[in-house]
Amino acid sequence: MDDVTKDECREVLDNLERYLDGECPADLEAVVAEHLSDCPPCLHRSDFERALSSLIARHCRDTAPAGLLDRVLTTRRRSCEQVDVAAAKRL
Numbered sequence: 413m414d415d416v417t418k419d420e421c422r423e424v425l426d427n428l429e430r431y432l433d434g435e436c437p438a439d440l441e442a443v444v445a446e447h448l449s450d451c452p453p454c455l456h457r458s459d460f461e462r463a464l465s466s467l468i469a470r471h472c473r474d475t476a477p478a479g480l481l482d483r484v485l486t487t488r489r490r491s492c493e494q495v496d497v498a499a500a501k502r503l
């Protein structure tokens with residue numbers, strides 16, 4: 413994996429949350445989609461984010477007490493970092 417690829421991955425991951433929420437501009441969405449089709453680590457991260465988002469939505473949308481969502485989102489950040497570490501070890 414060279415530096416150009418890493419830069420591209422970073423840009424994709426920076427925009428991944430907006431991409432999954434459907435909030436990216438169309439041109440950026442196309443860039444992210446093309447990258448994901450060609451980059452298994454980013455695709456894995458994307459699947460992870462998507463699964464986590466739906467889990468959070470299912471469990472927290474209607475009944476979350478104040479503060480719970482913040483805690484979940486904090487945990488979510490940590491989980492993502494752990495995934496990155498695990499992915500990095502495999503490379």
Ligand SMILES: [Zn+2]
Pocket residue numbers: 420421422424447451453454
């Ligand atoms: Zn990538």
